[in-house]
Amino acid sequence: MKKITIILSLLLLGVFAIAQPRGRHDDFEKYKALKVSFMTEKLELTPQEAQQFWPIYNEFDKKRFETHQKRRELEEQVKTNYDKYSESEFKKASYEIIDQAVKESSLLKEYHEKFLRVLPAKKVVIIGQVENEFRFKMIREYRQREREGDDRK
Known part of the structure; x- marks a missing residue:
C-alpha cells in the first residue's frame, strides 16, 4: 500500500514539477x-x-463546498446589510443560514452511509480528522512560504 502511495505521490509531483503553473485552476x-x-x-x-x-x-466534497459557499454568501449579505436590515429580514436570513447548516449536516449523514458501503467503519470514522490534518498541513506550508517570501503562493 505504501509503495502505491509513494509511486502515486512521485508521479503527481513529477507532473507538477514539469508543468508551468497557469493560475488558480x-x-x-x-x-x-x-x-x-x-x-x-x-x-x-x-x-x-x-x-x-x-x-x-x-x-460529497463538491456538494459540501457548494452548500458551504451558499451559507458564507448569506452570512456576508447579513454583514454587508447589517445596518439596513429590518428585524424580519434578520429573522429570514437567520433561518436561511440555519437551513444551509442543516443541509451540510444532512450531506454528511447521507455520505457517511455511502462511505460505509465501500470502506470499513474504522476508516470512515477518521475521514474528517484526515481532512483537517491535510488542511492544517497546507496552511502551515503556505505560511512557511509566506515567511520565506516565496512567489509561488
Whole structure:
C-alpha cells in the first residue's frame, strides 16, 4: 500500500514539477491531487477501496463546498446589510443560514452511509480528522512560504 502511495505521490509531483503553473485552476488541481495522495495514504486505502471511495468522496466534497459557499454568501449579505436590515429580514436570513447548516449536516449523514458501503467503519470514522490534518498541513506550508517570501503562493 505504501509503495502505491509513494509511486502515486512521485508521479503527481513529477507532473507538477514539469508543468508551468497557469493560475488558480492549476493550483486547485494541484491541491486536489495532493489531497487525494495524502488521504489515500492516511486512510490506508487499498486500490479497490480507493477506486470505489474517490468518486463518492468527490461528489460529497463538491456538494459540501457548494452548500458551504451558499451559507458564507448569506452570512456576508447579513454583514454587508447589517445596518439596513429590518428585524424580519434578520429573522429570514437567520433561518436561511440555519437551513444551509442543516443541509451540510444532512450531506454528511447521507455520505457517511455511502462511505460505509465501500470502506470499513474504522476508516470512515477518521475521514474528517484526515481532512483537517491535510488542511492544517497546507496552511502551515503556505505560511512557511509566506515567511520565506516565496512567489509561488
